[in-house]
Amino acid sequence: MASGFALTVRFTLRDAAAAQQFDELVARTSAGIRMEPGTLVYAVHTPIEEPxxxxxxxxxxxxxxxxxxxxxxxxxxxxxxxxxxxTSTEVTFLKELADVSKRPGMEG
Incomplete structure (x- = not known):
């Protein structure tokens, strides 16, 4: 049985100054998000070679x-x-797969 509702969002920022301001906005916003009872994970990452x-x-x-x-x-x-x-935003809504360990050929 699937659980949760998930998505990824990829933001591309204009330049280094915009990235700094965006990160500050995210930090301020995250404080409120952490208080939401239905939000289980809200993680923000920077790809290593894409600052x-x-x-x-x-x-x-x-x-x-x-x-x-x-x-x-x-x-x-x-x-x-x-x-x-x-400069761009890409949103991907995710569908949870059934328990992969219970699929034929996936034991082990």
Whole structure:
């Protein structure tokens, strides 16, 4: 049985100054996100060889928890403010696979 609602978001930033401002915005926003009961994981990474890229991995208890996250004042502020720092945004919604260890040929 699948659990949770997940997505990744890949942001490409304009330049180093925009990256610094974006990271500050993320830090301020993350404080509120950590208080959301339905947000299970909210991780932000920078690919090693792409200093102007940020990759978010987000996992919510369910789609309702994601919707609740989207409606929070801190999230709305982030969504309204982020565009000035970006050149592109790519969102990928993820579907959890059934327990891989129970698939034929995957034992071991």
């Amino acid at each position: 102007l890229v940020r990759v978010f991995y987000e996992l919510y208890a369910d789609q309702d928890a994601f919707q609740d996250h989207e409606e929070q004042p801190h999230t709305r502020h982030f969504l309204a403010t982020r565009e000035q720092f970006l």
